[in-house]
Amino acid sequence: MAGSDTVLARAGAPAGQRGAAFRPDIEGLRAIAVGLVLVYHAGVDQIPGGFVGVDIFFVLSGFLITGLLVRELERTGRVSLPRFYARRAKRLLPATAVVLVVTALLTWWFIPVTQWRAFGGDIVSAALYVVNWRLADRSVDYLAEGTGASPVQHFWSLAVEEQYYIVWPLLLLLVGLVVRRTRAKVRPTMAVALALIVLPSLAWSVHLTSTQPAVAFFVTTTRLWELGIGAAVAIGATQWSRLPALASAVLGWAGLGAIVASAFVLSATTPWPGSAALLPTLGTAAVVVAGFRGGGPARLLAWRPMVWVGGMSYSLYLWHWPLVVAATFAAGGELGAKRGLLVTAAAFVPAWLSLKLVENPVRFSTWVGARARHALVVGVACTVVGVLAGVAILLAVPKAPPAPPDLQPEDPTSRVGAEVLVADGPQAGAPQDTSRFITPAPVDAVDDVPEAYDQECQVESDGAEPKPCSWGDPDGTLDVAVVGDSKALQWTSAFDEVGRTEGWRVTTWTKSACAFADVVQTQDGAPYDTCTQWNDAVLAELRAAPPDVLVTSQRSTSAMPPEGGDSSSDAMVEGLERRWQEVTDLGTRVVVLLDNPAPPDDVYECVAENLESLTTCAFDRSEGIEDSAAPEQTAAAQAMGDTVGVADMTRWVCPTDVCAPVIGDVLVYRQGSHITDTYVRSTATMLRDELVAAIGAAGTEES
Incomplete structure (x- = not known):
């Protein structure tokens, strides 16, 4: 998902710019991953484990980025953080900014105003790549159950990746220091450093999934090991091409089988991620390892349509979910599998346009690529745009008429809520189209x-x-x-x-x-x-x-x-x-x-949308x-x-045969x-x- 800017898999690049080490099978895996996610989010019950597509992405991203870093460490003995983050910024952030702006517009057009405050904050958190922690907190907040699916909920996985890419390069700086001082070999030293991330993360993932599954799904600490599996494959890259051809082929097909089985055997009731996530992640690692010999499923995965979809996977992942959420709100309920598939299929249009008109032009811009700081400036600007999109939604939250600040308890006109029923009888609670004021304001009701x-x-x-x-x-x-x-x-x-x-x-x-x-x-x-x-x-x-x-x-x-x-x-x-x-x-x-x-x-x-016709509610x-x-x-x-x-x-x-939404100016x-x-x-x-x-x-x- 986030690592397709490396020479190992550059399907998004113009044909003449693809590196010699281009791995079309990686793009094919990406196509499978994004396809599973799209079908799952479309509501196709026949593939209940489609959410494993994200876990496939985690492994691939860990593999691709670590491959880039390990080669740099072997070549120079150090890791350049400015260059690393510059590559991330120019690859990810331009498309992110566009999607967040469009998502803010979709929120304004299709989503009830009572959700704007939550979703505006989500957009800001998505722009800053911390939305996974916000969603984890909301997942255990009983009072947040009335909040619908966030249009940027899918950004949780991107946030996990970016947080991993803060920890891992910093750890590799220490690896470089150890290598220079002790003359140890780079890859074994990296393997030890990686184990310090993978093993505790896996153990914590199993524990938290059993005790707080809603939190475990979103937080970074339970997912680091999945990216670490991909990183381990990259560290061992020099060994995989030495595998016997038959063993490599068997390993690759077994891995692909594990991925397919995951999609059909697992479901939303499976505690996740925990130990169950080993099936698709190890399966993905096996396919990548087999691909070093080019055998097994590599040729199938290198099929041109799959490579094309894989090259667009990041864009597809960004675009499909806001469209699904907007369509769901517009339809007033669940879309169903047929309409869901139509919506996710429609995501190909903005995905292709943003790839051609935004991502690639920025990514392969001569000026942006000339210096790391140019790319970082572009990244900061895109982040600011995303943050402002969320802030705009927050500022657009409408206000109901406020309660007068000078209400006096002894004043009959100051009676509020059920107090009017005692004073004026049941008919005081009959539905009326308007109210002097409404407290709490509908947007604050939750x-x-x-x-x-x-x-x-x-x-x-x-x-x-x-x-x-x-x-x-x-x-x-x-x-x-x-x-x-x-x-x-x-x-x-x-x-x-x-x-x-x-x-x-x-x-x-x-x-x-x-x-x-x-x-x-x-x-x-x-x-x-x-x-x-x-x-x-x-x-x-x-x-x-x-x-x-x-x-x-x-x-x-x-x-x-x-x-x-x-x-x-x-x-x-x-x-x-x-x-x-x-x-x-x-x-x-x-x-x-x-x-x-x-x-x-x-x-x-309903009240928030009908402040002048409350009887509608x-x-x-x-x-x-x-x-x-x-x-x-x-x-x-x-x-x-x-x-x-x-x-x-x-x-x-x-108090009457028809229940009013507001009684005595109180919601x-x-x-x-x-x-x-x-x-x-x-x-x-x-x-x-x-x-x-x-x-x-x-x-x-x-x-």
């Missing part, structure tokens, strides 16, 4: 969350250890445990206020997408084992110190039945009954806080209730009888069916009344 997230009270999907967080009155006389998923946690701010005013000690125990139920829940179609473990652990904590009251809420509506099979609503109801019975057996009163009505789409995105209350977890919760509560109280906040969230919903913290705070008095009544109905005494 950040309008309770303090509990900053305190890391929510256990993420890969964790099983409960984390209690304390709220309310620490000296209160009533112990209240709030247990469930994010739909329970969303009420934390109101629980905290109620606890302080009523003398309740409130403790929250929550886990992402995990209902408090004695049943096997699922995630991505597979048993959600950490949810089961968390459930058991929380129950043990409650048994050790039973609270006076347990309040539970959830979003999950189905679970696997005990006998196995497909998930069902009935299984969830039965699981809730069993769990609630276990809690009531402790002498604790159980209150179920019904899930709020669920909108069909992200309301905050309203939805039917009965359908919203049906799509929530309230039916399952109600059924379980009815089966439990008087031992379980029910608190229903529906009339304070959606009601953030991600999915979650309620903004600003609105939750406005319901504290109503939540108190609902809870007190439900606790009484469950047979406990009000404190």
Whole structure:
């Protein structure tokens, strides 16, 4: 991907400028790699492991760049960092700048404004080649789940490569110093230095993939070994041509077989990269080694159409993903394989144009190539252009009418959120086209969350250890445990206020997408084992110190039945009954806080696009209730009888037959069916009344 400027594979160069050592089989491998990536991103399910194309690129880049460096080190005894980075700058950055500018325009044209802040930052990070760390952080951020696929998400692999090319040349400077002082041989010394990168990186990759797979996918430390495998092939280059022809051919075909098998056997459910990535990476290394003898699959890979595609692979990789993301947003959902293939095929047009009109003219420019600093200046200028493209999107984020700064609590016109329902009745919550102001602003909705997230009270999907967080009155006389998923946690701010005013000690125990139920829940179609473990652990904590009251809420509506099979609503109801019975057996009163009505789409995105016609974003209350977890919760509560109280906040969230997106100038919903913290705070008095009544109905005494 990023190393095609070397004499080993110069398919992008004019025919007369190709070196004698040109390896067409390398270009063929590049064609396979980019083809797998394009087909995978197009959504072709028949090739579930197409993502291994990136891993093929890693090996090839490590091989090509290390080959260049090792020859320079053998020839001069040192590595010129200015020349090295000048070559990288003129090869990569001009095309990158063009793609980032076009990506910013596509974001502006096709992507909802609520995503601009995140994606503008992504573009800036992509221009600086650090976007992989930003994506790694987002991958474990529960609050970022509402963010769509970034149009520069594919830049993560380019960032990994460029970060490797900071570490590896610096290490080779030390190799050169050792070689000059000890007269050691260059290649064996480089092999030792390489081992210091590859072995720890591979071990860390296996570990992190098993503990934090979402992070492991993006971070540089778990990928360095893949580039190192390619580097090892380059270091041993003098030996590979001595392999027997038959052994070389067998090795090459076996390697190609491993690559093909990877594409069909591996899938998105495979822990990645980890040890599984050894299959395509070692396969790629085997094909490259065999190519030194020109046998095995070398002739197949040197087929002219494959060489042509391989020469365009960097451009294709850059262009295809922004087009896929823009088309997906424009279509309002998944493209499907057919449309996805059409979009990725369309990427050939800008890829060819940028190769001919941008990449090659800069890359082979006499002025740019005359001095290293010329290329570095061009690189800096291109980086600045990419950064400015992202900044432009950040600056273009629209602002909703702000809340007046001088609202007075005693002024009736200052009532906000659910407060208007108390003062003016349910009709005050009917949908209206406009609002005096909207708080939080729609573009800020995903950040309008309770303090509990900053305190890391929510256990993420890969964790099983409960984390209690304390709220309310620490000296209160009533112990209240709030247990469930994010739909329970969303009420934390109101629980905290109620606890302080009523003398309740409130403790929250929550886990992402995990209902408090004695049943096997699922995630991505597979048993959600950490949810089961968390459930058991929380129950043990409650048994050790039973609270006076347990309040539970959830979003999950189905679970696997005990006998196995497909998930069902009935299984969830039965699981809730069993769990609630276990809690009531402790002498604790159980209150179920019904899930709020669920909108069909992200309301905050709709509001951002329809600030003057807010009724566009309203939805039917009965359908919203049906799509929530309230039916399952109600059924379980009815089966439990008087031992379980029910608190229903529906009339304070959606007081009329049609649910309004904005009530009392406050945006009601953030991600999915979650309620903004600003609105939750406005319901504290109503939540108190609902809870007190439900606790009484469950047979406990009000404190």
